[in-house]
Amino acid sequence: MTHPYRLIDEAAIPSPALIFFPEIIRRNIAEVIAMAGGPGRLRPHCKTHKTLEIIQMQLAAGVLKHKCATIAEAEMLALADVPEVLIAYPLVGPNLHRFVKLIQKYPRTEFTAIVDQPAMITTLSDVVSANSLSVEVLVDVNVGQDRTGIDISGVGELYRVITRSPGLRPGGLHVYDGHNNMEHHEDREAAVRTLLTPVLVLRAKLERSGMAVPRLVCGGTPTFPIYAKIHDIPGLEISPGTYVLQDFGYGSKYADLSAINPAAVLLTRVISLPTAKRVTLDLGTKAVASDPPAGKRVHLLDFAPHTPVGHNEEHYIVETAHAGRYQPGDVVYALPTHICPTVALHKEALIAENGLIVGSWPIVARDRVLTV
Numbered sequence: 236m237t238h239p240y241r242l243i244d245e246a247a248i249p250s251p252a253l254i255f256f257p258e259i260i261r262r263n264i265a266e267v268i269a270m271a272g273g274p275g276r277l278r279p280h281c282k283t284h285k286t287l288e289i290i291q292m293q294l295a296a297g298v299l300k301h302k303c304a305t306i307a308e309a310e311m312l313a314l315a316d317v318p319e320v321l322i323a324y325p326l327v328g329p330n331l332h333r334f335v336k337l338i339q340k341y342p343r344t345e346f347t348a349i350v351d352q353p354a355m356i357t358t359l360s361d362v363v364s365a366n367s368l369s370v371e372v373l374v375d376v377n378v379g380q381d382r383t384g385i386d387i388s389g390v391g392e393l394y395r396v397i398t399r400s401p402g403l404r405p406g407g408l409h410v411y412d413g414h415n416n417m418e419h420h421e422d423r424e425a426a427v428r429t430l431l432t433p434v435l436v437l438r439a440k441l442e443r444s445g446m447a448v449p450r451l452v453c454g455g456t457p458t459f460p461i462y463a464k465i466h467d468i469p470g471l472e473i474s475p476g477t478y479v480l481q482d483f484g485y486g487s488k489y490a491d492l493s494a495i496n497p498a499a500v501l502l503t504r505v506i507s508l509p510t511a512k513r514v515t516l517d518l519g520t521k522a523v524a525s526d527p528p529a530g531k532r533v534h535l536l537d538f539a540p541h542t543p544v545g546h547n548e549e550h551y552i553v554e555t556a557h558a559g560r561y562q563p564g565d566v567v568y569a570l571p572t573h574i575c576p577t578v579a580l581h582k583e584a585l586i587a588e589n590g591l592i593v594g595s596w597p598i599v600a601r602d603r604v605l606t607v
Contacts, residue, residue, distance in 0.1 A: 237537060238536040238537055238568060240254070240256070240500045240536065240568050240587075241568065241590070242254075242502075242587055242590055242591065242592065243590040243591055244590075244591050244592055245502065245566045246566075247592075248502055248585065248592060250502050250503050250504045250517055250566070251501055251502065251503045251504075251517050251518050251519075251522035251523075252501065252502045252585055253499060253500075253501060253522075253577070253578065253580075253581040253583075253584045253585065254499065254500050254501070254502055254584065254585045254586075254587050254592070255480070255498060255499050255584040255585070255586055255587070255596065256498045256499070256500075256587050256588075257288075257292070257498075257586060257588060258588065259496050259497070259498035260289060260292060260479055260480065260498045261292060262496070263478050263479055263480075263481060263495050263496065263498060264292060264293055264296050264298070264478075264479060265296065266478075266494050266495055267279075267459070267475060267478050267495065268296060268297070268298070270459070270460065270463045270494075271459075271463045271473055272463065272466065273297075274296055274297035274298045274299070275297070275299075275300075276463075276471065276472065276473055277298050277300070277472070277473055277474075277475075278300040278301060278302050278319075278321060278452055278472040278473065278474045279293060279298060279301060279302065279474060279475055279476055279478075279479070280301075280302045280303065280304070280323070280455070280474050280475070280476030281301055281302070281303050281308050281311070281312060281476065281600070282303060282304050282305075282308060282476055282575055283476045283477050283479060283480055283574060283575045283578065284479055284480055284578060284598075285308065285311065285578055285579065285598045285599060285600035285601050286584070286596045286597070286598060286599060286600075287311060287314060287315050287596075287597075287599055288596045289479055289596075290311070290312060290315040290317065291315055293479075294315065294316075294317065299317065299318050299319065300317075300318070300319040300321075300472060301317045301319070301320055301321070302320070302321045302322075302323050302452070302474050302476075303320060303321070303322055303323070303324075303600075304322070304323060304324040305322075305324065305600065305603060306322070306330055306333045306334065306337060306603075306604070306607060307599075307600045307602055307603055307604055307605050308600040309322050309337055309346060310337060310341070310600075310605045310606065310607050311599045311600040311605065312344065313337065313340075313341035313343075313344040313346075314341075314599075314605075316343060316344070317344055318343075318344065318345065319344070319345050319347070320344055320345070320346050320347065321346075321347045321348075321349070321373070321409070321452060322334070322346065322347070322348055322349070323349055323375075323409055323411070323452070323474075324349070324383075325349065325350070325351065325355065325375075325383060326348055326355070326359065327355070327358075331358060331359060331362045332362060333607050334346065334348065334362075335362055335363065335366050335368065336607045337607050338368055338370070339366070339368075340606075340607060345371070346370065347370070347371045347372065347373060347406055348370060348371075348372050348373070349372070349373045349374070349375040349409045350372055350373075350374060350375065350393065350397070351374065351375040351377070351383055351384050351385040351393070352385065352393075353393065353396055356372070356393070356396050356397055356400050356403065357400070359372070359400075359402075359403065360400035360401055360402050360403050363401075363402035363403065364401040364402035368402055369402055369403075369404060370402060370403055370404065371403075371404045371405075371406035372397050372403050372404065372405060372406060373405075373406050373407050373408060373409040373450075373452065374390050374393050374394055374397070374405075374407075374408050374409065375409045375411075376390055376408050376409065376410050376434065378410055378411075378412050378430040378434070379412065379414050379415075379430065380411065380412065380413050380414040381414075382413070384409075384411070387433050387434065387437060390408070390437055391437060391440065391441060394441055394446060394448075395446070398446055405446060405447065405448070406449060406450060407448050407449050407450035407451055407452065407470065408434065408437075408438065408448065408450075408451050408452070409452045410430070410431075410434055410451055410452065410453045410454075411452075411453070411454070411455060411474070412426070412427065412430055412453070412454060412455070412458055413455055413457075415427060415430075415457065415458050416457045416488075417457075418488050418489070420460065420461070420489075420490070420491045423457060423458055423460075423461055424461045426458075427454070427458055427461045427462065431453075431468075434451065435468070438451070448470075449470050450470040450471075450472055451468065451470055451471050451472065452472045452474055453471060453472070453473060453474065454473055454474055454475070455474060455475060455476060455477075456475040456476060456477040456478050456485055456492070457485065457489060459473055459475040459478070459492075460489075460491040460492065476575070477574060477575065478492070478495050479498065480497065480498045480499040480574045480578070481495050481496055481497045481498060481499075481574070482497060482499075482570065482571050482572060482573055482574035482575075482577075483497065483533070483534040483570035483571065483572050484527065484572040484573055484574075486570070487534070497570050497574075499571070499574055499577075499578070499584070500536075500568050500569065500570060501518060501522060501523060501533070501568070501569045501570075501571060501577070502566060502567075502568060502569075503516045503517055503518040503522070503551070503566075503567050503568075503569055504516065504517055504563075504564055504565060504566055504567065505561045505562065505563050505564065505565040505567065506550075506563060507563065508558055508561065508562075508563070509552075510558075511558060511559075512554050512555060512556060512558050513544070513552060513553070513554055513555075513558060514541070514552070514553050514554075514555060514558050514561050515550050515551070515552045515553075516550070516551040516552075516553075516567060517549060517550070517551075518533060518550075518551040518569060519546065519547055519548045519549040519550050519551060520546060520547065520548050521548050521549065521580060522577075522580060522581070523551075523569070523571050523577050523580070524571060524572070524573040524574075524575070524576035524577040524580070525546065526573055526576060527572040527573050529543070529546060530542070530543040531543075531572055532546060532571070532572050532573075533551065533569045533570065533571055533572060534569060534570045534572065535553075535567055535568075535569050536567070536568045536569060536570065537568070538553075538555075538567055539555045539556075539557035539558075539560055540555060540556070540557070541553040541554060541555035541557075542554045542555070578598055578601070579598065579601045580601075581598055581601075582597065582598060582601070583595040583596060583597050583598060584596050584598060
């Protein structure tokens with residue numbers, strides 16, 4: 236086989252299995268640091284991998300600021316003694332009180348929140364000040380994805396409200412542009428330049444009025460190569476996440492990320508040959524993310540030309556004129572199209588070094604609650 240993931244001890248591995256390759260992870264981390272011009276410019280998102288071990292690898296490489304989406308992910312980062320953690324997800328309901336408990340339980344980590352509505356500021360201020368705490372807050376700016384955030388026209392007033400709210404300190408702007416996922420670098424670069432212009436004008440206006448805007452937390456993995464080349468914006472922090480493991484979706488789409496390689500694969504097996512032209516694998520939706528469109532959820536490595544025709548909880552079914560090549564029990568390796576939710580489907584990842592499984596890493600933050 237031509238791919239680099241085949242394992243010597245594959246016969247002993249139950250399937251379907253998620254497998255991480257630490258050496259590739261280390262190379263991906265080093266590559267992204269080099270592209271960014273240093274670890275201090277990064278604030279990677281941990282939602283992709285949800286593991287303590289990868290956080291520790293990043294810390295060892297000098298990446299000290301991190302980002303997450305859930306309280307459980309934030310607690311995992313604190314367990315690794317990450318100095319700065321941004322929870323880049325609106326805190327509502329019981330999560331407000333969990334946030335306070337997190338701050339109280341892990342005093343060595345500075346936790347930062349985001350807001351995009353005046354009511355959020357009021358409730359966050361109330362719960363924080365009631366516990367005699369002081370928390371840094373970023374305004375989440377909607378730059379076109381229309382998922383969270385406030386339109387830039389409302390950012391200035393929201394920022395002023397933060398400065399007047401007990402227990403809160405304005406810490407800058409969160410500028411996530413997940414919609415800028417065009418294939419060509421030039422298109423993403425043009426989109427980033429367009430969205431940054433009004434953001435920088437607003438920042439300058441806020442600073443002239445006496446309000447500090449110390450950081451802009453920008454981008455994800457697709458726009459990372461563009462932000463990485465921008466060195467004239469003070470306090471710019473870049474937030475890729477997928478890069479540590481990479482996946483087939485990004486790897487096959489973005490030429491400017493070609494130096495970053497998939498570090499996670501799925502081991503699956505043929506379980507049935509229901510017709511002369513069909514092969515069924517045990518790679519169901521319980522094992523690989525189903526948010527990509529049907530037929531585009533996984534890339535089978537070194538497999539005969541085929542067409543995906545079915546995907547159920549326990550089955551992945553393909554049609555191929557070469558079905559006769561396969562027998563039940565044959566091992567097949569696959570790259571998920573979307574690695575982040577794929578990881579969350581697995582309790583642990585097996586760890587491969589030098590062609591052998593040497594242990595496992597628990598997917599710690601796949602759960603919504605750890606202890607807080």
